Amino acid sequence: MTATVAIVGAGLAGFQVASSLRDQHYQGRVLLIGEEPHRPYHRPPLSKAFLLNAPEELSVAMRPDPYYADKKIEVLSSTRAVSVDRTHRKLALDNGSVIDFEHLVLAVGARNRPLHVPGYDLPGVFFLRHLDEARALRVRLHKAKQAVVIGAGFIGLEFAAAARKLGVAVTVLEVADRPMSRALSAPMSALFSRELANSGIRFLFGTQLKRLIDDEGRVAGVETVEGAVIDADLVLIGIGVIPNVELAATCNLEIRNGIAVDANLSTSDPHISALGDCASYPSPYAAEDFVRLESVQNASDQGRCVAARILGRPTPYSAVPWFWSDQGALKLQIAGLTTGHDETVLRGDPAGISCSVFCFREGRLLGVETVNRPADHMAARRLVGNHIAISPAEAADESVDLKRLATAATGETRRA
């Protein structure tokens, strides 16, 4: 029997494992199993350029169809994994077939957090994660006049900026007192709040949705718990995601805000790996013991790490985390993990649309948020990734050349 690597989840993480296995000459069978009807595609453009492109749809395929046959990657689309028999290493699929695996990879991702208020399922109410959702949203957006966004997170604000670009009136409702409050420092959050408001986005902070208003079977607006009513012909709900841990839980793998994995991305069963949005792992960059990151960088770097382990070359995962979000004229980039910072230092003018916020904890740099400062961001990836020491005073001083500091510092001299 041919050794088989079964990969559940055909997003970027799953695709990366499959493609890295082949790039590194894995000889066994590679199965890539995805619930969606599509071959792997890029999600980041779905909340940005994909929404704006008209009349033609932007191509988001990661690879053309012949790639998979060429690389002998068997893609099972519209297929769901239903159970795992760990003792016999068998994976059961919803089409009735059972796969014998040498190694199982859980790249099962996350799903949108639902919002069970009255009217959540009305026509005109959207979530955004999958290509099919983006297609429907794009069509509606080009006809919309007034949009309401529930949740001032990355997805909601990227959508809001795109909608403004198309001339749609946009109101964003957020339960916290500032945008992207879980991801950003207060000063960077304030910059986005101000600039997005200047672009015409109306914010209502510290407020919650009570219901979606039904007008003859279509959404016509929203009502907040305080009783405010806002008209809308399109509502986008973006209130975060829930990791898909169910398959792992039913075969008794350890769960902790995601599928628990060690530094090699192995679950509590060495024949099963987990990675990407669904996996909770120990990161050398995190203030917490374990993190679960939802990002492109995390999915692709972890994909390579898992493939290497399957090929017998395990290396602890240690790539520096980075993120980005494009919101109209604002290009946000984050290097490192800033949760738990106790000091922020500004570089550049926070009253403009180009500055960086350095986040420190007990004098040590945790990460850097930049807006429209790509060179600072790239330097920050190196500073954080190579644990190069930089003081708050140096970070604030624009005469200190960050790129030089990030590339020149070697050895023990500037180790954080």
Place this chain on the structure above:
Amino acid sequence: MPKITFIKSDGAELVIDAKEGATLMQAGIDGGINGIVAECGGCCQCATCHVYVAPVWQGRLSAVSESEDAMLDNTVCDRRPESRLSCEIKITQELDGLVVHVPMRQV
């Protein structure tokens, strides 16, 4: 449709018909150029769609933005004066006949 020639690091040449309005990155991916990786999906964030544009063509391309410039400092294969990120180049009829070299590695 503009014809674009991709020359791989082993010297193999592939000529593809690119769609106007698409990016050079997407044209390369759709044309099966395996040396174009494009992990971020064409958002100028990952520097894995790096190409070397033949010098004669450089003047006919859009200028390198600040974002692209910063990202080009992060390519796996050496940055050269002819380095570009293919996600930042839009295909137009004027680019018919463009020749680009694909570096040996992107990651």
